[in-house]
Structure formats: C-alpha cells, structure tokens
Amino acid sequence: MSPTAPSHKPPLSFWQIWNMCFGFLGIQFGFALQNANVSRIFQTLGAPMDDIPMLWIAAPLTGLLVQPIVGYFSDRTWTGLGRRRPYFLAGAVLTTLALLFMPNSPTLWIAAGLLWILDASINISMEPFRAFVGDQLPVRQRASGYAMQSFFIGVGAVVASLLPWLLEKAGVANTAGPGEVPDTVRYAFYAGGAVLMAAIGWTVLRTREYPPETLRAWDEAPALVRRAKDPARMRGLALAWLAVGVLGIALVAGQGWAKELYVFTGLIASYGLLLLLRTLWRGESAFTHIMDDLHDMPGTMRQLAVVQFFSWFALFAMWIYTTGAVTSVHYGSSDPTAAAYNEGANWVGVLFAAYNGFAALAAIVIPWMVKRWGLRVSHLVNATLGGLGLLSFAFIRDPQWLLLSMVGVGFAWASILSLPYALLSDSVPAAKMGVYMGIFNFFIVIPQLVAASLLGVLLKVFFGTQPIYALVIGGVSMIVAGLCVLRVREPARQPAVAAAS
Template sequence: MKQSDVPQGNAFRKPQLSFWQIWNMCFGFLGIQFGFALQNANVSRIFQTLGADMDTLPGLWIAAPLTGLIVQPIVGYLSDRTWTRLGRRRPYFVAGAVLASGALLLFPNVPVLWMAAGLLWILDASINISMEPFRAFVGDQLPVRQRASGYAMQSFFIGIGAVVASALPYVLAKYGIANTAGPGEVPDTVRYAFYAGGAVLLLAIGWTVLRTREYPPETLHAWDEAPPLARRTREAGIVRRNAAIWLAIGIAGIALVALRGWDRQLYVFAGLITAYGLALLLRSGMRGEGAFTHIMDDLYDMPPTMRQLAVVQFFSWFALFAMWIYTTGAVTSVHFGSTDTTSAAYNEGANWVGVLFAAYNGFAALAAVLIPWMVKRWGLRLSHLVNATLGGLGLLSFAVIRDPQWLLLSMVGVGFAWASILSLPYALLSDSVPAQKMGVYMGIFNFFIVIPQLVAASLLGVLLKLFFGSHPIYALVIGGVSLIVAGLCVLRVREPARQPAVATANS
C-alpha cells in the first residue's frame, strides 16, 4: 500500500481505513493462525506418539506460554522503538514468519520426545515474534472507532486459517494419505499438514508486509486518542518489601514440592511466583534505562482497564489451554474408546478432534462477522459476556454428549467465545493505551494470557490425578466453568473516557 492509498482526513485525526485496507493489514493472521492451529490440534498427538503419557502433557506444553511470557513484551518494547524503511512492526512480521515456517517443516520429523519439546519452544517463540506486533499494528493503524472491527477482522482470518489447518490431516486421510504409522512415528497426514502450514504462514504474512504501510511515530503521537497514563508513586523500600514477600512464597512453595514429593509440575507454579519476586527485587536496585526497567515500570503503571481485563483474561485462557491440551485425550478415550496411539480408533478420534477444532474456528469466523453488530447493539462488555457463556456451555457439554458427531454443536459456542476473546478485550485495551507504548502494553497484556496457561500446566494434571482419576474429560468441564466466570468478570471492566486528538504534531 502506498501513502497515496491512505484516506486523508483531518491533519491531526487518524483517518479511517477502507474495508480492503483493513483486510490487507489483517491477512497475515491467516498464516499465523494456520501454524498456531496445527500446533494446538496436533502437538499433544505428536507428544503421545513419541511416548508421553497423559500426566506429563501439561508440562511438555509449558513451552508455549513460557516463550510468550518472555518474547512478547520484549518484542513489543523493541517494536515501539523501531523505525526502518520497512516500518515499525513489519520487520518483526518477517523475522517471525521465516523462523516459524522453518520450525513447522522440522516439527513432524523429530525422532524423540525431548527434541519435540525443544522444537515447540522455537516454534512458539517464532509465532509470538510475528503475532505480538500484529496486535499493536491494529492499534497503530486504526482510529478508536474502527478498532473493534479491526480486531474482529483478525478473528475472521484466525478462524479461516484454523479451519483449514485443523481439518487438514482429516482431509488428507480422506484422499488416501496414510493416517497411521509405526510406534514413535508421526503419520503422513500430520507430516504433510505441517509442510503446508510452513508455506501458508510465510505467504500470508508476506502479503501483509507488501500490501500495507505504517505511520511514522511522530504522526501516531499527534493522532493519539488515549487518556494519559497516571504514574504511580514508587518507593524503593515498598518495592523491596513486596519482592521479599513474593520470593518467600515462591521459595517456600518450591521447598514444599521437594520435601513432600508433590507432583513436579507444581515447580512451575512456585517458580513463576519466585521469578516475579526476583524481577521486583532486580528492578528496585536498578537506576539506569533499559528494556527491563521500562517493561517493569510500564507493568507497574498499567492502565486501570488492563488491570480489570487481567482477571477476564486469566479465566478465559485457563479454559482454552485446558481445551487444547485435553480434547484429544478426552475425545479419543470417551467418544472413540481408545488410548492406544497406534490403533485405528485412536487416530480416527484424533483426526476428529482436528475437525472439531476446525469447526470452532469456522464458527469463530462467522462470529467475527457478527461481533461488530453485537457491539453496536449491546456494547463491548455484554457482547463478551454472551460469547464467553456460550463457550463455557459448549465445553461443559462434552461431558454429556456421547455421539462424537454432536460435538460439532458444542463447537458453536466455543467458536463464538474464541472470536470474542481474540477481539473484544483488545478493543477495550487499545482504547486506553497511548500510541508510543502500544507495542509494549500489548506484550504486557500477553502476561495475562500466559500466566493462566502456566497455572493450567502446573495444576490441571495434579487436579485430574487427585480428584478425577486422570480422566481428561473433566479438564474440559473445569474449562467450561472457567469461561463462564470470565464472562461475568468482564462486567467489572470500565471503558476508558475518550480524549480529544492532540492539536499539534509537535505536542
């Protein structure tokens, strides 16, 4: 897109973009979600094929949220401060796309479990390098009044990309590609699906890079519509005291897990608390400027809207992570009656999970078309409550339905929740974040996506073992309740007051 392609409005108010300009700027998400959906629908299957048991799956999946926790705020901070001939966010689109495509090509060929776990770290980090700037990109390019539509467009492409990616092994099997393999070998259906994913991801992001342009930082500052951030008072003594409390809790948790022989996955939960205490302690003793100090200060000064949305995100993503980890185990064992990864029944069930994941993403694409209408009629908060509740009921229904065909109906609710989770919280957030910090705050917001996934990875396996006989279907029940709670919590979120656009480019 050339500069002349951009609508020219008031010199100090961000112009609206046309439908096709929004389409082009969001198209890359089709590729990102193609890779992400292949990961979600098939990684548990690959891990089990390589010898992982049900109790260890959450720990193996920990790579996905942990890399996001580290990568996204750093990439956001750096992209806020980047300006090149390629722009502000697009250099990160390109770097992430190249790395993620390579990881997708390698993933189905790893021979042993530990290599698959390591490659998941690389794959997820690469996807995050591209994905985080895409979230900030919408905030950069669109005025407040178009942001809900922009994030809904991203949800549309997420749905379309995931439909094709999730269903691809099933479709390939229908065309005669081998869907079973020997012990420790990934079937050709999965292998070829990952190859296709690498190509689609690279091409889709390339389209956005070539067909969009970016506003320079000084122009974005002049058009900023967000209210100013309030700087909270910092007292080094209070920060150190809080750091000591978090460190003490975390270290005590690690000691209890070691001394009492509790499940090792609880080390993740205790380690997360310890890491936060250590980060606070390091910040209290630092005086210079740098990425770490800026990110910690921005975390401390986050807008009130972000604090309210953090609770919503926690329960939403706890539920989603439970679904991604345990749907394959739940459906293959309950609805197809097999836990033997070499059996035809297990692999038929695993392929059906791919179809179900494709279905919820397809319904998400439909929901993305309806969400702008819902927001106009009901507002952001009530729309999100309705969609999250539909998703919760969808997950709960897995415990009641026995015919796997009827699980497609469950996925209607899940799809509406997924589309809403990927759009409406970001619309609420971006309206309250200043332009010069859009990237870093989108990265920090990812904390509240990652932390619940780390908690889920730490606790779900333990909860299932202690209370539910390690039956994975109950993880979906827990997820359903969690989604309904998330919907109720959004009613606490306040939408920020609108500020007038800055009057001069130099202010």
C-alpha cells in the same frame, strides 16, 4: 505533520483493513496446527497423558518472555519496512522453519524443544500484529479491526485443523509405526509453513505504517498515570513474593508433591526476583522500562487481567485435553497406535476446525453485537456460550454432535481474540502500544502456566486422570470470565491533538 494533514487518524477502507489483517491467516495456520497436533505428536513419541501439560509448558513460557520484549523494541523501531512489519517477517521465517522440522522430531525431548522454538517464532509475528491494529485504526474502527483478525484466525485455523483429516481422505497414511508421526500430520505441517510465509508476506507488501510522530499527534488514549514508587515497599513486596515461591518449591521437593507444581511455585519466585532486581537496577534498559510499565499499567488493563485469566485457563484446558477426552470417551481408545485413537484424533482436528469456522462467522456478527449491546455485554454473552459448549462434552456421547458444542466455543474464541483488545487499545498511549500489548500477554500466559501446573494434579487427585473433566473445569472457568468482564471500566476519551498544536 504538514499543515494539510488531518488532525485525527483517518478511517481505513474495508480492503485496507483486510490487507493489514491478512497475515493473521498464516499465523493462525501455524498456531492451529500446533494446538491440534502437538499433543498427538507427544503421545506418539511416548509421552504419558499426565506428562502432556508439562511438555506444553514451553508454549506459554516463550510468550511470557518474547511478547513484551518484541513489543518494547517494536515501539522504538522505524525502518524502511516501518515499525511492526520487520517483526512480522522475521517471525514468519523462523516459524516456517520450525513447522518443517517439528513433525520429524526423532525423540520426545527434541519435539518439546521445537515446540519452544515454534511458539517463540509465532509470538514474534503475533505481538506486533495486535499493536498494528491500534497503530493503524481510529478508536471507532478498532473493534472491527480486531474482529477482522478473528475472521482470518478462524479461516486459517479451519483449513489447518482439517488438513490431517483431509489428507487421510485423499489416501495419505494416517497411521505409522511406534514413535513415528503419521504422514497426514507431517504433510500438514509442511503446507502450514508455506501458507504462513505467503500470508504474512502479503501484509508486509500491501500495507504502510504511520511514522511515530504522526501517531503521537493523533493519540486519543487517556494520559498514562505514573504511580508513585516507594523503593523500600517494593523491596519488601519483592522479598515476600520470593520467599513464598522458594518455600513452595521446598515443599514440593520435600513432600514429594506433583512435579507440575514446580512451575506454579517457580512462577511466584521468579516474579519476586524480577521485582527485587528492579529495585536494585540503576540506569535505564529494556528491563527497567518493561517493569515500570507493568507497575503503571492502566486500570482497565488490570481489570481485563482477571477476565483473561479465566478465559485462557479454559482455552488451555481445551487445547491440551480435547484429544485425550474425545479419543477415550467418544472413541474408546487411549492407544496412540490404534486405528480408533487416530480416528478420534483426526475428529478432534475437525472439531477444532469447526470452532474456528464458527469463530470466523462470529467475527462478522460481533461488530453488530458491539453496536447493539456494547463491548462488555457482548463479551459476556460469547464467553457464556463458550463455557456451555465445553461443559456439553461431558454429556454428549455421539462425537458428531460435538460439532454443536463448537458453535459456542467458536463465538467465545472470536470474542476473546477481539473484544478485550478493543477495550485495552482504547486505554493505551500510542507510543507504548507495542509494549502494553506484550505485557497484556502476561495475562494470557500466566493462566496457561497455572493450568499446566494444576490441571494434571486436579485430574489425578479428584477425577482419576480422566481428561474429560478438564473440559468441565474449562467450561466453568469460561463462564466466570464472562461475568468478570462486567467489572471492566471503559476508558474516558481524550481528544486527539490538533495538527496545528
């Protein structure tokens, strides 16, 4: 840093924060099209309801693999485009291509494969955007920065979720023959690709980044504490996880249990295998660094992991079962070729647009809530509103009134996308902002994998495969998440290093 450079990270203006977050409008445009329409595409291509969770497994699995790797490498990148922006751009190109091909899938398995590609591509752009806020903003502005991201997430998702419904109103065909995706969905995906490229391109062209040495000098996070590693103990723990996972896989196969449980037991076995590989690996690599950072994650991050688990379990239940719940309970049809089913499916798009619209409004309110109540109580209030919103689906019969349910869901969604990240970014060193944002994604992905493994089984065993009860389970889970945030410690501040030091 030069002698005249500020000793602390300077605050950014409203429009600078606007420009750096604008790309999230495009990311969420693609993400919302995926969430609102992929179950519909799967059912159109012949997927039965109890197979939908397994087909969705591609989405969280790609995030589990992609985000920490992208975070690790973006921490170590410095180019003419900066540190994070090359990843924004690469992800945008890949996502656009996936959006163009997805609604033209000729078979169910090609659609499932394209979901894998689509979600991986979205994650390549999304993960650095989370770290970007931590890079660019001082601690006191980070809640506002993540709230601005939530605002654009809400705005983008409103339009994206409404597109099939709006296209139908404009006269585009909303039904098609067996195995064919309606034109309303196809044209919505094409528009999504264009919007995503334009929005991310705006952020790439209208922002600049601080070089790594400047970020290190301005770092306000507490020093990362390296925990002692006992190789023998780690090896024993790894073998225990591996044994439990392998035993679980054998029981699922031998007892003829639901195939979804392979995901849950395979996840346990995979973690044990990764731990074991780390104890045997010699030398340094991306794998060893990520595993060591996982081992040494800050205490605040460990506490937030529980909050994230229950939050994202609830969200995944909502995303994959709302179409089935609303079409069957509120519109009386489970036939993807029926007009009533497609009318209900379009209304789900409206509901998803509504909760994202309410999230955009909530993003304006959340900074005020944080100033008045603090990060934790604000998140408790919002998560409770979301839980009550999901529970209300089981009691409301007029689909129009479900818009009221989405007020609570919108506040919870805006809060989930901002306040945990504000708590986390204050605890993470600048040099590891990307990798820890990627590792934090584990606690978004793992609950989705657990939901994909268990929700179908729970519905089949206890609730007669009625999807409305998945939303009830999600509502309870969301309220539990809000209560768990009260356990999270806010990190102690460390003064920024002066320029002259």
